Amino acid sequence: HSGLTASDLVDTALSMALQKATRQISRARANALLAVCQFADDARSLSIRGRTHGQDAEYVSIGRRVAAQAYRLSQVPLEWYPMDKSSGPVGIDGRLGETQVSNRGRLVDPMGDLVALSLAIEQLALDVRLMARAPERLVYTLPSAGQMGSSSMPDKVNPIIAEKLCGLARVIRANARAVQDSTVLWEERDISHSSVERTAMVEAYALTDYCLQQLEKLFSTLKANPDLPAIEVTAVQAYDTLVEHGGLTREQAYREVQVWGPAVALHKVGVAEHVRLIGYDPDSEPHLWE
Numbered sequence: 238h239s240g241l242t243a244s245d246l247v248d249t250a251l252s253m254a255l256q257k258a259t260r261q262i263s264r265a266r267a268n269a270l271l272a273v274c275q276f277a278d279d280a281r282s283l284s285i286r287g288r289t290h291g292q293d294a295e296y297v298s299i300g301r302r303v304a305a306q307a308y309r310l311s312q313v314p315l316e317w318y319p320m321d322k323s324s325g326p327v328g329i330d331g332r333l334g335e336t337q338v339s340n341r342g343r344l345v346d347p348m349g350d351l352v353a354l355s356l357a358i359e360q361l362a363l364d365v366r367l368m369a370r371a372p373e374r375l376v377y378t379l380p381s382a383g384q385m386g387s388s389s390m391p392d393k394v395n396p397i398i399a400e401k402l403c404g405l406a407r408v409i410r411a412n413a414r415a416v417q418d419s420t421v422l423w424e425e426r427d428i429s430h431s432s433v434e435r436t437a438m439v440e441a442y443a444l445t446d447y448c449l450q451q452l453e454k455l456f457s458t459l460k461a462n463p464d465l466p467a468i469e470v471t472a473v474q475a476y477d478t479l480v481e482h483g484g485l486t487r488e489q490a491y492r493e494v495q496v497w498g499p500a501v502a503l504h505k506v507g508v509a510e511h512v513r514l515i516g517y518d519p520d521s522e523p524h525l526w527e
Contacts (some may be wrong), residue, residue: 251434255317255347258442263315265449266354270311272456273361277304280461285368285375299368299375299461306364310357317347341420341430344438348413351445355413358448359406362399365459369396375465378458398455405448412441 281300286293368375380394419433479490 247431252317258446259315259317259347262354262442262446262449265446265453266310266313266315269449269453269456270307272453273303273307273310276456276459276461277301277307280376283375283461283463283465285373285465302364302368303361306357306361309360310354313350313353313357315350341422344420344434345417348416348438348441351413351441352410354445355406355409355448358452359403361452362402362406362455365399365455366396366403369399373465374462376459376461378455378460381458398451402448402451402455405444409441409444409448412437412444416441 277300279300280303281298283299284296285299285302287295287297287302365376369377378394378396378398415433415437419430422430479485479493480487485493
């Protein structure tokens with residue numbers, strides 16, 4: 238074979254396989270994004286309480302929450318770096334940066350792309366799980382034919398696809414990290430990277446493609462609950478009103494809202510009742526509380 242090594246063949250084949258796999262994942266992501274964005278558009282007018290640090294915050298729409306994470310998914314670059322080579326024994330016929338094998342550092346960024354995709358997928362799936370919790374059930378899916386939510390509680394419809402995606406996303410990252418850690422080789426060549434690339438890298442690409450298809454399926458069947466709780470006055474609205482119309486300084490208003498905020502959070506008393514206690518009648522300007 239006139240100086241041709243096994244690595245010359247294998248690395249060239251690997252380059253072609255990576256190009257094909259990247260194109261497939263790009264198509265799968267595009268299809269998933271169509272489903273996610275369609276759901277976000279359908280739910281853009283459904284308002285829910287936003288949460289920061291797990292606590293009630295200002296209102297957002299279900300659509301906006303999902304769209305923010307869809308944007309994250311869309312921004313992940315999908316690149317591959319040619320690894321075709323014909324450098325011969327110990328790389329004496331190759332390009333700068335090559336030994337008898339292609340520069341394995343070229344795999345670091347593609348694996349990083351899969352990590353970023355897995356994180357975006359998991360974030361979307363996690364948001365679905367959080368919004369599907371009882372008793373609010375902001376979103377839900379109907380059971381598929383033959384699906385059992387629980388062996389002992391037939392009324393349950395568990396978010397099984399979202400849960401599966403969260404788990405598989407972590408497997409993708411573990412595999413990608415194994416490939417990245419296998420890019421450091423002895424001198425001109427060893428094959429410690431080979432077994433990892435033949436298993437972990439293949440699985441990382443295959444799972445990413447599968448997860449994107451499952452993400453498309455999830456959002457194609459996901460429903461937003463139209464019977465959401467009525468929008469209530471928030472503490473921030475009360476704070477602004479007390480400053481602008483109640484005669485309090487910003488610091489005074491902040492302290493007032495801070496004191497009775499926990500009671501409002503526990504739904505023991507509404508914001509308007511607290512405002513009355515400090516001498517301001519919210520009924521005098523009802524448009525401020527609509």
